Amino acid sequence: MMEKTKEAGATRVEGEAPGFVPMNLALGRGVDIGTANLVCAARALDGETIVRAQRNAFMDIVSNPFTKNMLTKLDVHYVVSDGTLCVLGDPAFEFANIFNRNMRRPMKNGFISPDEINALPMIKILVESVVGRPRESGEVCYFSIPAEPIDMEMNVVYHKGIFEGILRHLGYAPRAMIEGHAVVFSELADEDFTGIGISCGGGLFNVCVCYKTVPAISFSISRGGDWIDENVARVTGIPVSRATFIKERGVDLTSPRNRVEEAIAIYYRNLITYTLDVLKHEFSQSRSLPTFPEPVVIACSGGTTMIKGFTEVFREEFDGSDFPLDVRDIRRAADPLTSVARGLLVASISEK
Ligand SMILES: Nc1ncnc2c1ncn2[C@@H]1O[C@H](COP(=O)(O)OP(=O)(O)OP(=O)(O)O)[C@@H](O)[C@H]1O
Numbered sequence: 225m226m227e228k229t230k231e232a233g234a235t236r237v238e239g240e241a242p243g244f245v246p247m248n249l250a251l252g253r254g255v256d257i258g259t260a261n262l263v264c265a266a267r268a269l270d271g272e273t274i275v276r277a278q279r280n281a282f283m284d285i286v287s288n289p290f291t292k293n294m295l296t297k298l299d300v301h302y303v304v305s306d307g308t309l310c311v312l313g314d315p316a317f318e319f320a321n322i323f324n325r326n327m328r329r330p331m332k333n334g335f336i337s338p339d340e341i342n343a344l345p346m347i348k349i350l351v352e353s354v355v356g357r358p359r360e361s362g363e364v365c366y367f368s369i370p371a372e373p374i375d376m377e378m379n380v381v382y383h384k385g386i387f388e389g390i391l392r393h394l395g396y397a398p399r400a401m402i403e404g405h406a407v408v409f410s411e412l413a414d415e416d417f418t419g420i421g422i423s424c425g426g427g428l429f430n431v432c433v434c435y436k437t438v439p440a441i442s443f444s445i446s447r448g449g450d451w452i453d454e455n456v457a458r459v460t461g462i463p464v465s466r467a468t469f470i471k472e473r474g475v476d477l478t479s480p481r482n483r484v485e486e487a488i489a490i491y492y493r494n495l496i497t498y499t500l501d502v503l504k505h506e507f508s509q510s511r512s513l514p515t516f517p518e519p520v521v522i523a524c525s526g527g528t529t530m531i532k533g534f535t536e537v538f539r540e541e542f543d544g545s546d547f548p549l550d551v552r553d554i555r556r557a558a559d560p561l562t563s564v565a566r567g568l569l570v571a572s573i574s575e576k
């Protein structure tokens with residue numbers, strides 16, 4: 225049976241969630257495989273949803289006999305690959321900022337990166353560290369995949385196959401779900417899983433138009449938070465990581481205070497307009513667009529919605545867009561970074 229209400233209990237987000245022990249969890253997991261973050265949601269036996277997250281990144285560091293001891297002592301996750309020591313997940317972000325280097329990232333624009341030779345072994349370890357072992361063999365685990373991008377040639381089949389293999393190897397029965405569909409599962413339960421879910425991530429925007437859980441139109445756009453950061457860096461002459469830092473530190477899109485913030489606001493607005501234009505175009509092309517009996521809700525989720533003023537700018541651009549569908553509300557997920565993983569968990573549990 226499909227769950228109509230959101231999951232019981234509060235969500236707890238932790239790097240190394242101590243409750244994340246198979247024995248303490250109900251069956252079924254949801255794992256959001258994102259360009260920026262890997263997030264796994266599970267249900268504790270008392271009904272609480274537990275979420276475990278890691279940056280989808282690693283960084284090689286110079287190894288000497290002291291480094292390994294120190295990292296072990298500090299409980300920093302690392303591996304040695306071909307004689308190189310690699311720090312994984314959240315610590316890679318910290319190290320990169322301290323040493324003023326860029327992190328290495330296994331994924332780009334929503335897919336396994338063709339430019340990173342160590343992408344596969346690293347992502348395998350990272351996925352294992354957030355998902356953990358199943359409580360029983362063959363436990364269902366839903367994972368997110370991007371919808372086919374409208375503006376880039378990407379191989380969804382390969383990407384999906386790799387993660388099916390990783391999860392199966394861990395003992396799960398893997399099930400792929402399009403990311404926008406997972407947003408509908410987590411955010412539009414009160415709307416009978418009808419409406420438009422948009423996941424605004426680091427590498428992509430994923431859109432899914434759904435009627436009573438059934439996706440009618442889904443696509444992705446190969447632009448997201450990374451695209452904003454790269455463009456801001458280019459036009460203001462600062463490093464990309466600096467642009468990310470300034471953006472995440474707290475910018476109000478409706479009142480930028482300096483040149484960099486101004487650039488951030490310009491690219492954000494451009495990305496939102498572009499997304500609405502593509503949606504309109506796909507609507508006009510599609511023969512599978514349902515005739516919704518009532519005005520629908522647009523639910524936005526993902527890290528890129530976390531900036532102040534996101535919903536206001538989205539509403540402004542929507543109002544000027546002559547949108548071909550009646551929309552009654554545009555809202556942002558209560559917890560944008562974990563919403564996809566929680567939607568995938570709902571799907572996992574509903575399957576039983
Ligand atoms: N407070 C914030 N303000 C603005 N942007 C933020 C904030 N926090 C995180 N982000 C951005 O959110 C993005 C990551 O979001 P998310 O974790 O949803 O992406 P992802 O799921 O890993 O990627 P994708 O779905 O595109 O593959 C990054 O671009 C990051 O810079």
Ligand SMILES: [Mg+2]
Pocket residue numbers: 256257258259403423424425426526564
């Ligand atoms: Mg995502």
